[in-house]
Amino acid sequence: MSAKIRLYVDHPLAPGQPVAVSREQAHYLFGVMRLDAGAPVALFNGRDGEWCAHVTEAGKRGGTLVCETQTRPLQMPPDLWLLFAPIKKARTDFIVEKAAEMGAARILPVQTDFTNSERIRQDRLQAHAVEAAEQCGGTFVPEVADLQKLSRLLDTWPADRQLMFCDEAEAGSALRLATGGRGKPWAILIGPEGGFSETERKRLHAMEQAHVVSLGPRILRADTAAVAALTLWQQALGDWS
Amino acid sequence: MSAKIRLYVDHPLAPGQPVAVSREQAHYLFGVMRLDAGAPVALFNGRDGEWCAHVTEAGKRGGTLVCETQTRPLQMPPDLWLLFAPIKKARTDFIVEKAAEMGAARILPVQTDFTNSERIRQDRLQAHAVEAAEQCGGTFVPEVADLQKLSRLLDTWPADRQLMFCDEAEAGSALRLATGGRGKPWAILIGPEGGFSETERKRLHAMEQAHVVSLGPRILRADTAAVAALTLWQQALGDWS
Structure with a gap:
């Protein structure tokens, strides 16, 4: 049995x-x-x-x-972080659940210039990641970090970690990803509902590790964008192919 | 203003x-x-x-x-149908919302051999599709059809409509999609939570229009699978590239 x-x-x-x-x-x-x-x-x-x-x-x-x-055996996901700006409670829960299902290794809620949230319930979000792993047959549970400022995270951004981000203000190409490094550490950054500030946009575009990616012609909600971005990444560089 | x-x-x-x-x-x-x-x-x-x-x-x-x-101007999505087996209320709502955001042209809830739902609230689901279009800046609203039996839908399946489906029981390849026809009518079928029955599986695999696609090594919930499958399709054959 x-x-x-x-x-x-x-x-x-x-x-x-x-x-x-x-x-x-x-x-x-x-x-x-x-x-x-x-x-x-x-x-x-x-x-x-x-x-x-x-x-x-x-x-x-x-x-x-x-x-x-x-x-x-333990099946580790690829070395992929998901960074996102917390939104309404139910949708934030969803992002964490989806990130665990889709095989992110670490989940980092970040405060951007246009993020309203001042705090998150890290313990509740971690419990969501555990439940998602229980449900989806995973053997690994991604760690949910505490809320931190995006600007501070970028101050100490690892030189070797590539960063895929989706900038609605600029048409990126999903194809550019294919030229990025498979097997390297990566992170995906999902923008806040109000978009990035001009300061953030400049800073992100100036990063050597940054890769701008397009998620199509329609505006996606943050939780949809998270699943779509994780799909593109897993398909191009992760354990889906 | x-x-x-x-x-x-x-x-x-x-x-x-x-x-x-x-x-x-x-x-x-x-x-x-x-x-x-x-x-x-x-x-x-x-x-x-x-x-x-x-x-x-x-x-x-x-x-x-x-x-x-x-x-x-009116921006029509590609000629893509999304077929899915209704699940719990909140997640069914989510699938409809996500399908509208991701650019499906028609949404068809289907009853499979392992589907529990006997009925859906078509009007409520249609309202969700409208709300998603209002929110995501779309100019088109996909029609949500009434619940119908998958087997009946397949009885009259259009000869020229390709069908992408995700069968957990078989490792497919997302790459095969690239050889399918761009610009052709397509449909995506998301399996029910209990998987397809043996009869359904045989019938689907025998269809000339069928394309089995893999959504990675983890089991995805139906709502996650819907967004992931729509992403793969839009990226390979739709209006994302």
Whole structure:
């Protein structure tokens, strides 16, 4: 019987390893899903791949699973960061969920000159990334960083990390990407809903690592743009081809 | 002063043409947005492009705008249909919104062997497509068809319409698309969450017009898959390049 439920745990996974589940997880596994002792669960921790485990203790406030065999090795996504300016709550949640599904390695919410958000709930967004990994069969969970100023991030931008960004004010070409380096570190920057400021635009265009890319003739919402940009990148340079 | 508010109206647009607004639109324009007589509004009807209009009468239950000049011609999307199996309400809404943003010409909800939905609210989905066009600066609104059985749709499938579909059970290649015909009628079929049935899979693979495409090594939710597939298509064969 193979496990249908996938669970992220922050715990080492190895043959015979017992894993205690949290109160919340116990509620889900034994209350909502009604698993009993002996039921299989797939576990992953973002480091050791996916493991088949079985319930050995099922309680209301906790329980124990025991790891048996590794069912899949850890599959790391490419070294791709997604930078985006937080928008309305539901759409920000979506961007994080989609970035995890689409195989971003790190998610960085950034404050641009035209971003309204002053703060984000990093813990809630991280939980969304975990849930997306549980749902989409991933064995890796991207880290969601805390909100930071785009300008500060660019101050210390790594010399070897290429940056793909979509500037509505300028027609870029998706084809230019193909000439960029496969296997290199990359980042995608999704502009805020109000666009970039003139200062930001100048700075980004002046960066040696920058690649302007077009996302077609229609204006896309930030969450749509995130999925579209990740698709173009994965297809041209990532693990889709 | 250029118009910031974009409004879809089901009315012919021409120079000097008066356009009556509905009670709902009056509430939005004059109540929520507090527009007075003289305020500019951008109008489009999906046929005559985008027009600059001005408020001439603002009332609680209705009002009138007068069309002045065309500000943009009608921009038709490519002849691309999006077929998808309805899922949870919020995600179905999202698929329709994204399809309109990404430039699908027609949206067809389909019932597959593993689809749970028996019905959809066609009017609500059509309203989502209108709202997406208003938001994304489009001048065209894709028609949302009523729910129909995939098998029946395939019974009368047009001989010249190519069909791109994503089959999780088989590794396709996104590159094969490049050899398909640009400028031809196309459709994208997004599989249901439970995948296709064996009968459906056999039938789809046997179709001369079928092109199996891969959306990478991770399992994508249907709404993510819709945006990713539309991106691949627009980039390879549509109006993105």
